[in-house]
Amino acid sequence: MANRQHQQLPYLGFGLGLRPTHYEYILNHRPDVDWFEIVSDDYTIPGGKPLYYLDRIREHYPMVMHGVSLSIGSVDPLDKDYLSQIKALADRIAPQWISDHLCWTGVEGYNMHDLLPLPYTEEALKHVVARVEQVQDYLGRQILLENVSSYVSYQTSQFTEWEFLSAVAEQADCLILLDINNIYVSAFNHHFDPLTYLHNVPRERVQQFHVAGHTNHGTHIIDTHDEPIIREVYDLYAQAVAHFGKVSTMIERDDNIPAFPELYAELQALKAIAAKVTTQAQVQEDV
């Protein structure tokens, strides 16, 4: 932990994911969005259009880097080349913070390009904690880890998902990106109460919220990020704001991406919910 800076990260407000279809719109209209989150992997390529637009858009908005290939839970060695790409991109765009997922993406040198769930065991915990420390030392900053949606759970798990996530964050001294939709999806798929999850994550470590849409197949929900946010997820978001207070929030939309104003409207809805919950909390405090 020699060179890691432990600085207080700012509250950024309400952001959106930066997607190529919106580059021109954003530059031309400068929408009133507080910040943007990029998928780091879309920009760890040598050149071309994405990097060009990123450089321009970041002149006007704070940026956050969100990766999908760290594979922090894999038993394969950490990918040093990937880490150096992430570091180079961070040097280029000075993000407010860097996040990835609490998952694994492949072993034996293969990449399944999916965010695969870990067994919540002592062994996995030790493994992940050691790797998060390595990553944080290398990047010289704390990282955020996000809870993923899952469709399986393992017989060998010794902890609940929230216990595991919390233990990783505490022991590795990292931060948490709480995906509200993923909690909703996993709660549905594994039959737990999403509020129990929310209420058992260390409050001071939650630095960011993700909110998104999904596809409900009746027996199970798949985290597709291709639909508008549903009522129940808005409600869970309200509960999250009530519990955690002001946390930087953004909407993830990765597929079936609508025109920018539609996402902007969804963001306004989240903002209104947060404002209402915060005012209510204020009133209660005053009484």
Next chain:
Amino acid sequence: MTDLATLQQSFQHYLRHQDGAGILTEIVNDAALSAQQRLAVYHEGYYLRLIEILENDFVVLARLLGEESFSQMARAYIHDFPSQYRNIQYVGCRLSEFLARSPVYHEHSLWRELATFEWALEEARIGEQATSVSIAQLAELAPDAWGELSFVLHPTLKVLRLHHNAVEYYQASYAEQAWPELLTHTELQACIVWRKQFAAHYRYVNSAEAWMLGVVLAGERFAQICAGLCDFMPEEEVAPYALGRLQQWFADGLITRLCLAE
């Protein structure tokens, strides 16, 4: 091997082969959804996600094959050449190699060539950044310096050698025209692909220009290049031809640096 390693290996094995040995008993079963169904979500998701990426990178090949055949072919590719790339954008990079090596697809040389061409366009789009120089830089040089001149070309430039008219298939598809008749060239046709601004560009080059690009890439100087061109045309045509090509390369944004001898 550790428990975690064993679990990840058998999970990944399931994703790739839908073989539950070693993993099925590890997954919590419940009345709502069996372990098998739960794993199937990941197995299907794995293939569908990558097939979709391939459909986007090989739009014309996908149209030519039709949805069902393309996805069958893509599935076989993903199965035989699992991704070893950290970035999903490179998933398609061995498709033409797969088509060449697969006993099922080997005979479809047009498909292979179309895959090569579309991948070259994709690579150009995401390839390295470089700033092109303008022809004005050439005009600033003293005429006696020309012979010693060498050129650095855009890092995305690639010279393809094509057996068929895959390029015409590509054009027909985007022009929403009927597929052309399949042609097999008696001599390989050279076609260059590169990025200009943000778009991938391509054009055919004749054998003299293809040779010229090759020696420029090898770092040869202008005087040697002109000498070599004498094999392609009468001596008096060499200088105007070479100049004409240079002008075109400047206009194409292909030249990123002029180098003079020390």
